[in-house]
Amino acid sequence: MPLIYLPELRLHAHVTGPENGAPLLLIHGLGQDHQLWQSLCDRLPGHRILSYDLRGHGASDCPPAPYSMGSLIRDAERLCEHIGLKETVVIGHGLGGLVAQGLAVKRLDLVRGLVLSHTAARIGFSSQWQDRIAKIREGGMAALHDQVMERWFGRAWRDAPGLEAVSARFLATPAEGWAGCAAALSGSDFYQTTATLRLPCLALAGTGDGATPADLVRETAELIPGHRFGLIRGADHLPMLGRADEYANAIKTFLSEIGHI
Template identity: 60%
Template sequence: MAPIFLPDLRLNARLDGPTDGPPLVLLHALGLRLELWDAVVARLPRHRILRLDMRGHGGSDVPPAPYAMGTLVRDAERAMDHFGMKEAVVVGLSIGGLIAQGLAVKRLDLVRGLVLSNTAARIGIAGQWQDRIATVRDGGLAALADATMERWFGRKWREVSQMPALREMLLACPAEGWMGCAAAIAGTDFYETTAMLRLPLLAIAGANDGSTPADLVRETADLVPGSRFTVIRGGGHLPFVEQPDAYVAALAEFLTGIGHG
């Protein structure tokens, strides 16, 4: 681990891979943490990979909720600047994909390409997120865990072998951090700004994803001319957990195709 001590915040981060490898940045989903990406990192040994726990998650500090999306984008920007990472491909999952879109619009010098995984230019509606925040405020993340697992993995969520570990990771997330980032999602609509992007983009969806269905992911990909789109069969909201080989194969093909392999 490589903690980043910023003037207002400590972010937990990790760097893997050779110092001269093509740079990748991996941004995780709401309620999870950087270890979520372990299977992806293990399959991309030639890349220089930065992962971080976003504020309110994992080993990072937990400021009082709510958080703004611009603040989360700024955190990722400062982490990349801290490690001198430029011209990276940024892979963002769910809220991480929102952060990635905001980062690409703000700092094209940092972002050479985007992989938007199980995400969209807008995720849900504000009312949904406010209801979920109220549920967590009253009952903690345990009150939301089963419904979240069903959205992530589909109707047969109880049969998914990786589910218990992901459920425990979610339950370990500080409720304040979850609520802070959920508020950021509620206030974010990137349709107009993402449509301005002109860079290599791969969008990845999971066939069983109830949080960001494939049609929603494709709609966001279509905002950017020349983008690519793929669906991981048998995968839900976290397809690289259930289908790591298929996921990394799609990712590696994209990276190689843009000369970032």
Template identity: 55%
Template structure:
């Protein structure tokens, strides 16, 4: 557990694995922290340099006043990667983390050699939808949205298990300003034109029961990147790395091998 001051925000981050290992950077979803990736990490190939971080307003990172821009989220991780001297990584982004990945790849292709865009899209939702969510959080806190968020995040079967409470607690114990700020960043993002300029290996992952970024939306984004791959994980919602960690880790491992990263 370490903290890096970008000059604008203090980012909590963690590095696991050897310093000279092939770097893999993980960027998590709205309302979660870096623990999102815990279920899959033991299942990945040994020897990787695994870098995780809490985006601004989430986890143990600092929480500047809302709203945030997607450009700020991209710059945050860009500065962290420069600080860690990361080049030619495979960047794995889920939901808002996948939007950050798209923006960073367009801005700094020297940092990324391949992309994994999980449960994300070039544009998510509408301005009106996000305005409603931000207003709800400002009025009643994240708790006001929590049950609806769980329905989008997880399949019906998973929502019947005790583990649901872990993820609901992670959500509602987050900073209201962080959730609202990142919601504003998503609201203002449309990457259709810029993502279509990307020319690098890319894998899209979708959950069959994802209520936030349905499979067709993920596939539409991947169609913008020539030669990209797409994988659908069944019996999973918006966070398939939680519900189906074995399959998620296997798909990711196969991609790392295919691009020569392991």
């Protein structure tokens, strides 16, 4: 899996599928990396799929915090240009969903459609993110681990499918990288810009998601005329793990309906 050398940093990217496959760009959320998408990639073998580790995450470089949302969007834009992806459907989860929205607003030539998975036009408030950043600065990633896992998986998080890998990736995330991306989230509100989008969009939510509740996801979806909304009953924040088939089938149906196959 190559490192993509951009002018000021290196991003760890992973490309799978046939060169002539319909392109997908997968953008993970805060405290994870591109491996979050493995189960979905396995279920979409005919597509050309680019996934990568956000700056400050996984094997990508970790510049000093804070990061701007504009820099995260620019990273995705430059990766698409480097790999040569156009007319791409972008699937963004959590923080990755905001990056996806921003990329679509900025570069409609690159983005043909969106899958906004367990995300919103704004997630949380600045004061909440600043408090979490302070805790990470003081106690490292372990300081927020249990709280985040419960928000993602619910009260029975210790028995959640995929917990071991998710937990390990969260704890391995550099505190500087987490704080940098959390700062980007802290200052981002895309309600007005996302409302200008006119493109195919599927929004996915889970009734058991404590991080981005279904009503918040639906509110964002309703900003985009003609959107599709999929509610996965009983699903937590990471249905690509515990509900992999149902999650992939919803995305396959959407891709088929818009002819992105």
